[in-house]
Amino acid sequence: xxxxxxxxxxxxxxxxxxxxxxxxxxxxxxxxxxxxxxxxxxxxxxxxxxxxxxxxxxxxxxxxxxxxxxxxxxxxxxxxxxxxxxxxxxxxxxxxxxxxxxxxxxxxxxxxxxxxxxxxxxxxxxxxxxxxxxxxxxxxxxxxxxxxxxxxxxxxxxxxxxxxxxxxxxxxxxxxxxxxxxxxxxxxxxxxxxxxxxxxxxxxxxxxxxxxxxxxxxxxxxxxxxxxxxxxxxxxxxxxxxxxxxxxxxxxxxxxxxxxxxxxxxxxxxxxxxxxxxxxxxxxxxxxxxx
Amino acid sequence: xxxxxxxxxxxxxxxxxxxxxxxxxxxxxxxxxxxxxxxxxxxxxxxxxxxxxxxxxxxxxxxxxxxxxxxxxxxxxxxxxxxxxxxxxxxxxxxxxxxxxxxxxxxxxxxxxxxxxxxxxxxxxxxxxxxxxxxxxxxxxxxxxxxxxxxxxxxxxxxxxxxxxxxxxxxxxxxxxxxxxxxxxxxxxxxxxxxxxxxxxxxxxxxxxxxxxxxxxxxxxxxxxxxxxxxxxxxxxxxxxxxxxxxxxxxxxxxxxxxxxxxxxxxxxxxxxxxxxxxxxxxxxxxxxxxxxxxxxxxxxxxxxxxxxxxxxxxxxxxxxxxxxxxxxxxxxxxxxxxxxxxxxxxxxxxxxxxxxxxxxxxxxxxxxxxxxxxxxxxxxxxxxxxxxxxxxxxxxxxxxxxxxxxxxxxxxxxxxxxxxxxxxxxxxxxxxxxxxxxxxxxxxxxxxxxxxxxxxxxxxxxxxxxxxxxxxxxxxxxxxxxxxxxxxxxxxxxxxxxxxxxxxxxxxxxxxxxxxxxxxxxxxxxxxxxxxxxxxxxxxxxxxxxxxxxxxxxxx
Numbered sequence: 001x002x003x004x005x006x007x008x009x010x011x012x013x014x015x016x017x018x019x020x021x022x023x024x025x026x027x028x029x030x031x032x033x034x035x036x037x038x039x040x041x042x043x044x045x046x047x048x049x050x051x052x053x054x055x056x057x058x059x060x061x062x063x064x065x066x067x068x069x070x071x072x073x074x075x076x077x078x079x080x081x082x083x084x085x086x087x088x089x090x091x092x093x094x095x096x097x098x099x100x101x102x103x104x105x106x107x108x109x110x111x112x113x114x115x116x117x118x119x120x121x122x123x124x125x126x127x128x129x130x131x132x133x134x135x136x137x138x139x140x141x142x143x144x145x146x147x148x149x150x151x152x153x154x155x156x157x158x159x160x161x162x163x164x165x166x167x168x169x170x171x172x173x174x175x176x177x178x179x180x181x182x183x184x185x186x187x188x189x190x191x192x193x194x195x196x197x198x199x200x201x202x203x204x205x206x207x208x209x210x211x212x213x214x215x216x217x218x219x220x221x222x223x224x225x226x227x228x229x230x231x232x233x234x235x236x237x238x239x240x241x242x243x244x245x246x247x248x249x250x251x252x253x254x255x256x257x258x259x260x261x262x263x264x265x266x267x268x269x270x271x272x273x274x275x276x277x278x279x280x281x282x283x284x285x286x287x288x289x290x291x
Numbered sequence: 292x293x294x295x296x297x298x299x300x301x302x303x304x305x306x307x308x309x310x311x312x313x314x315x316x317x318x319x320x321x322x323x324x325x326x327x328x329x330x331x332x333x334x335x336x337x338x339x340x341x342x343x344x345x346x347x348x349x350x351x352x353x354x355x356x357x358x359x360x361x362x363x364x365x366x367x368x369x370x371x372x373x374x375x376x377x378x379x380x381x382x383x384x385x386x387x388x389x390x391x392x393x394x395x396x397x398x399x400x401x402x403x404x405x406x407x408x409x410x411x412x413x414x415x416x417x418x419x420x421x422x423x424x425x426x427x428x429x430x431x432x433x434x435x436x437x438x439x440x441x442x443x444x445x446x447x448x449x450x451x452x453x454x455x456x457x458x459x460x461x462x463x464x465x466x467x468x469x470x471x472x473x474x475x476x477x478x479x480x481x482x483x484x485x486x487x488x489x490x491x492x493x494x495x496x497x498x499x500x501x502x503x504x505x506x507x508x509x510x511x512x513x514x515x516x517x518x519x520x521x522x523x524x525x526x527x528x529x530x531x532x533x534x535x536x537x538x539x540x541x542x543x544x545x546x547x548x549x550x551x552x553x554x555x556x557x558x559x560x561x562x563x564x565x566x567x568x569x570x571x572x573x574x575x576x577x578x579x580x581x582x583x584x585x586x587x588x589x590x591x592x593x594x595x596x597x598x599x600x601x602x603x604x605x606x607x608x609x610x611x612x613x614x615x616x617x618x619x620x621x622x623x624x625x626x627x628x629x630x631x632x633x634x635x636x637x638x639x640x641x642x643x644x645x646x647x648x649x650x651x652x653x654x655x656x657x658x659x660x661x662x663x664x665x666x667x668x669x670x671x672x673x674x675x676x677x678x679x680x681x682x683x684x685x686x687x688x689x690x691x692x693x694x695x696x697x698x699x700x701x702x703x704x705x706x707x708x709x710x711x712x713x714x715x716x717x718x719x720x721x722x723x724x725x726x727x728x729x730x731x732x733x734x735x736x737x738x739x740x741x742x743x744x745x746x747x748x749x750x751x752x753x754x755x756x757x758x759x760x761x762x763x764x765x766x767x768x769x770x771x772x773x774x775x776x777x778x779x780x781x782x783x784x785x786x787x788x789x790x791x792x793x794x795x796x797x798x799x800x801x802x803x804x805x806x807x808x809x810x811x812x813x814x815x816x817x818x819x820x821x822x823x824x825x826x827x828x829x830x831x832x833x834x835x836x837x838x839x840x841x842x843x844x845x846x847x848x
Binding site: 015017018019020021022023024025027028029031032035036038039040059062063072074083084085086089102103104148149150151152153155168172175179183187190218226258 | 317
């Protein structure tokens, strides 16, 4: 039944609604008995089948040739005016082009998080490779170790094998590094506006320490093999490198006005005529018939 | 309109006998009554599933305990898992969806009212059929009783050799029956939301709870179907000599795992997505701000719906897939955390700078945000294949899973109860009892599921009946069991609150929370027809527009 149809169903007699019926419960009970009979007794299934047939016939007769209805008496009274406990609305002073906004008014754009993540990923990669060269004599050592986080072949490498190039490990490590860096960069973009004081201290120093500490305490239990191969000092240094660079890049980007109440298509730059009322202070849509 | 009609007096209901009232409930096609039946059904099974959990926790509280036999213990964990997922969590989501979605979208009923009733009764009878196994599962062999093969019933445990009697049959047949009910409700939900929205309610003005329900319903259609097919295949294996899951006869036990988990993991999102809907309705109202980033919230939900169908084999890392298979499912599992994280930030953005009211629904929602974040983080940890190899099948996984189901879903459901109970009954729940319920449940939840991670890390496998003393697991299991008792007491307070408030609670009025969506424009409880006149909306907050004619939302949307 369409909305228009339903809307017209409120008449002097009341509102028309579907009539209650026992046939759905009959049909469901019959189906359950049909199934139960498979593991109890065939007679149970026969009874279930009979009930199902009865349920189907009854249901059809409920809706064919015409659907059965009841008329619910309804007094259409004047609608109670909507009331609010907070009639006063705090309005922020904004530029004219931003006629309305909700907190938070400004935010870092998504691109800030992406830039921060990419910059951080470069810083971290440089530090990790430096560790490989200085401490292990091979740039592939940290790369193979990173891939061992999810790629099960890499976890089986011995120390010497970790220092050689493996294409699969390299590809997996690149994917992990890039995705993780982008996600953490986006996280910084989302979090830093909520940390008005010393964002670099929190994002660049404290968060990496907490994260590294958590991993340090857990990895020995979870994956002792991997735990033995990680140099934790260099690990923490590379986390600092990421955090500080990503935090700096993000915090130097210009903030933008949040556009929460603007349709997604408009925010994406797609021209959609009629997607938004292009007027402020106009008459209500009921008055001018624009729906 | 040409139709057969009969008149119903409004006074008739007040003078009905008990039998007439029961008949009224059994034959109703009213979405609100069906929603209440779903919720009542789920609450009854919540208590049953809770009792099963407490029996398990008493058994595991001490080493070498024999509170129940190993056979009973197996039945308890099987029925607890099956009950909580299929007969508590899903029905409660369908119940709230049934009750509120037609009100939220401004229509008078679900698109197919009779199908709605049929679907509910299928779910209810499916549960009864499964629980009949406690008396009927012995079968001709005199073995069995209730199902004891675990809630994911891995092959070959379900074969005739390992599962004589009829216990596994009742498990599969019960789920087939209730599965058809879930599919029916989902079809109904999608049709209602797509076809029955009130005038003016375009998709980008639709309440987020309706969005969550349409995504969830679409997922049910794709997830329940393979499960139902697999249940039929089990029955064919057991009775007609098919060998789908019989490895020795050319079948594959791993195929069952794929069938189950391609249902099983989306199922988690089927349950959590409506929970997101609860939070997305509650948080704005109690922060006194509109939801932050509405279109992104919708996009993230749809993205979760799609991605969640590509993660199922992370439950199978220890099965022996190749490295690329493991890597693919590790990456997709991590990827599903991205839209989920976006949603968490949007809720934080909604709360940010708001005039927060710490009423009980908001307390549950705030706890949800924190706990669901932790649950997500342990999920990311388990998505790492080497990590998973160490902890798969341990209590760490049990703790993670319950952090999602209880810390996420159940907290959101409790929030939903406190939020919509006034609309459903016309009475306010007691805030004092509500806060007592909240704090006891928070304490119990964290005692149980925070500490449950530790025996898992120490190597305690899931599903063991008992354990030797001296392994370092005792203290953790005792804490976990004490937490379960806290939760039990909290749920009893909640049940008492609902019953007491129904009779003695304060009148709610139409709009007790000063909210903005359409369900609050009608009486509490709403009349059978919901709205005397179908509303017309101009923005996503129609009540805001009515309450603030000087500054309506429609000017800016």
